[in-house]
Amino acid sequence: MIVIGAHLDTWDLSPGAIDNGVGVATVMDIAQHLVSLPKKPKRTIHFILFAAEEQGLFGSFHNVDLMVENKQIDNIKYMINIDMMANAKGFNSVGHKGTEQFIEMVGKHIASLDSTYPNINEHKKFNPGVDHKPYMLQGIPVILPVQGMDPKMVRPTYHTDRDTMDKVKPEYLENNFRRIGELITILANLDSVPAVKMDDEQTKQWMLKHNFKEALMRTNNWRWEATS
């Protein structure tokens, strides 16, 4: 199973166009398209719109808790989170080894179909405060699209009343749909996925290596012993 999610909520005063109307539209566009195809992918794709991300990732933690409870958590092979993501220009492997090569391969493929695709990938950066965090805490590999809008446009507007629809161009939505949809389609049809879920100890070591312990302790998400 591949999980693709975006949070549905926004801040009280914000229209929430970039954060996160674009993400919701992208998930719905890809779902609508894939469901309409006669051939089904090899893997199940689970499309989710999360509630209450801005209050503390309540929807995504709830989904992970349910999957653990139903003993389905090991069936999730990848999680793709779409948050503040307009005009996707590449993908972020979030530091998972097999994923790095995979997104480079997918990037070349998308660029061969779309001459405007910047194909700018990242391999290390990620923000542990968003909806992929509960999945990462379970050791599930994550892929994040890379924001293609000018940061000078995005930074001063999100979480404010200036996060309005006029910032979102129709081609940004089309690009998101085609580029992220292509990656998901490939991932859902591979014989085996490029990176595998880490076990509990590997997940702990991965978090330590990437210096996330302090951030996770601050949000009460460090579930390993307090001293190492």
Ligand SMILES: [Zn+2]
């Ligand atoms: Zn957001």
